[in-house]
Amino acid sequence: MSPPPFQTFLDRHRDAVYRFLVFSVGSDDADDCLQETFTAALRAYPRLEDGSNLRAWVLTIAHRKAIDSHRGRARRPVPTADLPEKPSPAVTLPDPGLWEAVGKLPPKQRAAVVLRFVSDLPFRQVGRILDISEAAARQNVHEGIANLRKEYADDEL
Amino acid sequence: MTNFELDEIEAALRRGAAVDVDTQAEAATISAIAAADREGLIDVAVSTVDSPVGDLLVAVTPQGLVRLAFDPTHVLDDLAERISPRVVESPVRLDPVRRELDEYFEGRRRAFDLVIDWSLTSGFRRQVLEATARIPSGHVTTYGALAAQVGKPSAARAVGGAVGSNPVAIVVPCHRVVPASGGVGNYGGGPERKEFLLELEHADTSVKGPR
Numbered sequence: 001m002s003p004p005p006f007q008t009f010l011d012r013h014r015d016a017v018y019r020f021l022v023f024s025v026g027s028d029d030a031d032d033c034l035q036e037t038f039t040a041a042l043r044a045y046p047r048l049e050d051g052s053n054l055r056a057w058v059l060t061i062a063h064r065k066a067i068d069s070h071r072g073r074a075r076r077p078v079p080t081a082d083l084p085e086k087p088s089p090a091v092t093l094p095d096p097g098l099w100e101a102v103g104k105l106p107p108k109q110r111a112a113v114v115l116r117f118v119s120d121l122p123f124r125q126v127g128r129i130l131d132i133s134e135a136a137a138r139q140n141v142h143e144g145i146a147n148l149r150k151e152y153a154d155d156e157l
Numbered sequence: 158m159t160n161f162e163l164d165e166i167e168a169a170l171r172r173g174a175a176v177d178v179d180t181q182a183e184a185a186t187i188s189a190i191a192a193a194d195r196e197g198l199i200d201v202a203v204s205t206v207d208s209p210v211g212d213l214l215v216a217v218t219p220q221g222l223v224r225l226a227f228d229p230t231h232v233l234d235d236l237a238e239r240i241s242p243r244v245v246e247s248p249v250r251l252d253p254v255r256r257e258l259d260e261y262f263e264g265r266r267r268a269f270d271l272v273i274d275w276s277l278t279s280g281f282r283r284q285v286l287e288a289t290a291r292i293p294s295g296h297v298t299t300y301g302a303l304a305a306q307v308g309k310p311s312a313a314r315a316v317g318g319a320v321g322s323n324p325v326a327i328v329v330p331c332h333r334v335v336p337a338s339g340g341v342g343n344y345g346g347g348p349e350r351k352e353f354l355l356e357l358e359h360a361d362t363s364v365k366g367p368r
Contacts, residue, residue: 003242004237004242005233005237006243007233007244008233017182018178018182018186019176019182022176023173030181031189034182034185034189035185035192037189038189039192039196042193042198042199042243045242046200046241046242048242091176091178092176094172094176095169098169117170117171117174118171118173119174120171149166152166
């Protein structure tokens with residue numbers, strides 16, 4: 001199955017990618033990550049032979065961009081005051097404390113938790129996107145939840 | 158107690174799935190696509206142009222105007238298959254086309270300055286369509302005359318097929334080709350549209366040149 005026109009791909013997966021990024025890197029960095037994700041997707045698109053699981057394909061790219069973004073933020077010493085204007089308004093997250101705790105999880109756990117609960121994907125797909133087994137995906141989600149309980153649940157729920 | 162807390166965390170995480178991101182995602186995607194366009198990653202830019210003959214689906218490549226269709230059904234799939242799957246909506250890229258079409262429908266433009274990308278046609282069909290593109294506004298010609306012009310005087314029927322395959326309606330004016338027997342004849346967009354375009358151009362349908 002050859003991939004559909006890129007516009008069709010965008011219409012189908014845009015919101016899912018953006019949602020994954022907002023909950024992985026936060027609303028401030030989601031726009032940059034989205035741009036990098038779609039630029040990388042466009043570059044690879046003509047060579048793509050299998051158009052059957054584009055959701056997993058693009059979330060794999062988004063996951064890598066999210067990891068890069070987290071690394072970049074760790075290197076940035078102070079948040080710059082004169083950030084370029086964000087093209088979109090910020091998404092308001094429910095339970096901001098929880099998402100702050102999610103942001104502090106190890107990368108694989110963080111991605112596994114977001115993919116499982118926010119993207120609502122089965123463990124098999126989570127594993128595929130993170131390039132780990134289904135069992136490892138399950139393990140990462142459980143460890144992530146356990147860590148969140150330690151970080152967050154005790155004092156805030 | 159422990160399980161209850163676990164469920165609370167999961168429930169809180171799942172609330173993320175219900176957050177409406179549509180507006181933000183759309184805005185962020187538009188700016189992401191604009192950036193990708195600047196990097197030359199869009200092979201076919203498409204948009205809709207509204208006109209007195211209905212919404213037109215237009216597509217451009219770096220080579221020029223490649224498609225102008227009355228019916229958008231399957232057009233994107235066809236472009237993806239025949240040119241490149243990197244087909245993306247980009248209203249900005251279509252602004253020059255939109256401007257010329259507006260001028261045309263307002264009666265302020267008789268000839269288009271747009272460059273045509275002929276890659277959706279080839280061979281005999283392309284030869285016929287390039288001849289069609291040279292029929293001036295205000296004039297009509299017949300399938301037979303066009304056949305003679307491309308050096309195949311007995312191929313009026315094949316010329317009809319070639320004209321009917323026109324991927325760039327209006328700008329390549331296949332509506333200016335009419336039957337010798339009278340009337341406006343067939344049109345991909347329907348005869349009413351053909352009549353409308355010929356009236357807009359004040360075409361003298363009694364003089365069917367070249368002869």
